[in-house]
Amino acid sequence: MGSAWMLPAIIAIPLLSAAVVGLFRNSWSKTTISWVASGSVGISFAMVLALFYNFTQTHEAITAPLTTWGPMLNFGLLADALSLWWMLVVTGCGFLIHVYSTGYMRDDESFGRFMAKMNFFIFAMSLLVLSDNFAGLVMGWANVGLASYLLIGFYIKKPAAMSAAIKAFVMNSLGEVGLVAGVAYIYKTFGTLSYHEVFKAIGEGKGLAALNLIGILLLIGAIAKSAQLPLHTWLPYAMEGPTPVSALIHAATMVTAGVYLVSRAYPIYHNAETAAMFVAWIGALGALFGAVVAAGQNDIKRVLAFSTLSQIGYMFLGNGLGAYTAADFHFLTHAFFKAALFLCAGIVVHHYNGDQDIRKMGGLWKEDKFAVWTFGIGALALIGIFPFAGFFSKDEILAAALNSQQYALFAIAMLAAGMTAFYNVRLFSLVFLGTPHMAHAKDLKKAHRPVAVAAAHGHDAQGHDAHGHDAHGHAHATPAAMTWSVGILAVLSVVGGLIAYPGWQVGFLKSSFELLGELEHEGINWAVAGSAMGLALIFGGISYYLYGPNGVRRDAERNLAAKPGILVNMFYFDAIYDALIVNPVLAVGDFCANIGDAKLIDGAVDGLGKLSAGIGSGLRALNSGYVRKYALTVFAGVAIMLVYFIFMQV
Amino acid sequence: MPAASTELYVALAAILFTLGGIGVLVRRSPLSILMSVEIMWNAANLLFITFARQWGNMDGHVMAFLVITVAAAEVAIGLAIIVLLFRKKEHVDVDDVTELKN
DSSP states (O other), X not given: OTTTTHHHHHHHHHHHHHHHHHHTTTTSOHHHHHXXXXXXXXXXXXXXXXXXXXXXXXXXXXXXXXXXXXXXXXEEEEEOHHHHHHHHHHHXXXXXXXXXXXXXXXXXXXXXXXXXXXXXXXXXHHHHHHBSBHHHHHHHHHHHHHHHHHHHTOSTTOHHHHHHHHHHHHHHHHHHHHHHHHHHHHHHHHSOOBHHHHHHHHHTTOSGGGHHHHHHHHHHHHHHHTTOTTSOTHHHHHTTSOHHHHHIIIIXXXXXXXXXXXXXTHHHHHTOHHHXXXXXXXXXXXXXXXXXXXXXXXXXXXXXXXXXXXXHHHHHHHHHTTOHHHHHHHHHHXXXXXXXXXXXXXXXXXXXXXXXXXXXXXXXXXXXXXXXXXXXXXXXXXXXXXTSHHHHHHHHHHHHHHHTTOHHHHHHHHHHHHHHHHHHHHHHHHHHSSOOOHHHHHHHHHTOSSSOOGGGGOOOTTOOSOOOOOTTXXXXXOOHHXXXXXXXXXXXXXXXXXXXXXXXXXXXHGGGOGGGOSOOOOOOOHHHHHHHHHHHHHHHHHHHHHHSTTOSSHHHHTOTTSOOOTTTTGGGHHHHHIIIIIHHHHHHHHIIIIIIIIIIIHHHHHHHHHHHHHHXXXXXXXXXXXXXXXXXXXXXXXXXXXXXXXXXXX | XXXXXXXHHHHHHHHHHHHHHHHHHHOOSHHXXXXXXXXXXXXXXXXXXXXXXXXXXXXXXXXHHHHHHXXXXXXXXXXXHHHHHHHHXXXXXXXXXXXXXX
């Protein structure tokens, strides 16, 4: 128990670094900023590793009480199996992506601001995960939302990024209403916010009647944060942020906070069948929806965004079915391969001067072998091909659906697995295979270098993801910081799933799920996994037939003049929300501004002004300066008083 | 000879006061206005004396002397103002003096 001091340190170091880097962002050199910002996350990661190793030896949760807030709450930090599992990804992936950013964002003029915000995100996410009570979770939750807002809107001169940031913040605030209401209801029911005490009370059978409502309220928060149906619309627009942000926040960690919430609050969902079924169905529908929409998107990062939506759907499905360890396992593998895919997408986009439209790509195979390999590994892991990481974790979720006899959910999840292969093969074919598109053929020939900062001749003042504007135009390879971090993530995407062979993850995580009884790893369900992989191969084959180098639909797909269909428009969710909610609210706002404020309130204020001005100008006529008039006034007043006293007084 | 009744004196004072008031209001010469004001003073004095006789005590007489004294002081100030006005404006007409407006 001597290592409890590490818990506050894990949180405090990135926060301190964020403050210091933010303060000295203009005076320190970029190298110093890189070392401090990445180093602080690295230190946190090292401490998490130490705690993690410690935990595998002792299997004892560590708590660090910090402060007491009146009678309501003892605020502290908790490192048990679940939070360590998550912290491993938050700080581990976070560290790799920080390192990647030091290469990727180095030529941005606001490099220091970027790194400070990234550090702040690590702090907020660590607080969310390590808190030992619901209040701390809500604080972390709100702060990751803030970090997400700041980082989506990092390119402050780009209007699309600003509106995307606002959109993300508003959607998440909607969810936070649900989350806070749920937490308040927990306090009302149990009289405490501490995980330990709430779950102990549930274990003793108290407050079971309220759990369905609590579960659904918490789920609203989880849906918004994890971009699940129907509050998912902010995620594709969040891709306006720099690519490392998409990788860290909108793929690996923050959007999975909803999964963490459900896993952490498992006693609630375990005893609330309706709420759990909600979780499962939202997840399954999200998995299919994301996979289908991803197949129709033309922006490389949006394809990956919808893929994230789809994969988090799988995690929700696992959580809803009570397969919490499967969901957390999928979270881990997903963090590896999706971060690898996003970071690799960053490299790809560089080849096209920051243009993210996959219709204009193609033939990158010849130009950049490293990107092909890492992207390919990420895609295979995402599809769930043996023996890549996604194969094992997705299998567990599918098997859980089958074992709990939820055949409808199982069918949807299988179909989604097929569609996953479909959109991945499409994406890979359009980007890497075949011939370059007319629009960029010239660019690629010019930039014939290992991995180049192609942005050298494509100056984009709006600050797309184009990183280097190399003034001299000489080629230089992708910085080692970028290749190393992508490489490590790719390796993890290959081997990360193998821990499922001995079922190691279940053995590790089970101490966090005591109320479920003694969890046993059920082994790999080869029938389910095999048929899912077979389905994936069929769908992938169809996709290759359609979009491969000689695919029948390839040219039609790459036609830039094609009218955007229902998939490109993401099933018109945005249009529907605009029509149903946004426009009426804007109309109310316009009414309040133009009629209510301009006419009513301003009218009342101006009217009062005009009234007193009128009275004043009327009275001014009396102030003539003619003494005789004043005298007359006095006489008139006296006369009136006389009349009053003589005739009115009795 | 029967003494005139108190009502008659009061009526006379009222008439004098009204005449004085009208004079203040309609005359434009400050001298005339001052004289009208004197008439009003005297109307008030007449009332004091009348009521003193009515009640048979001397308080009213005392007040009348007081009023005469104050009136003399007031006239002195008023005349001084008129002289200053005359110096400034060459002629005196109260309607030309509207400085109170500002």
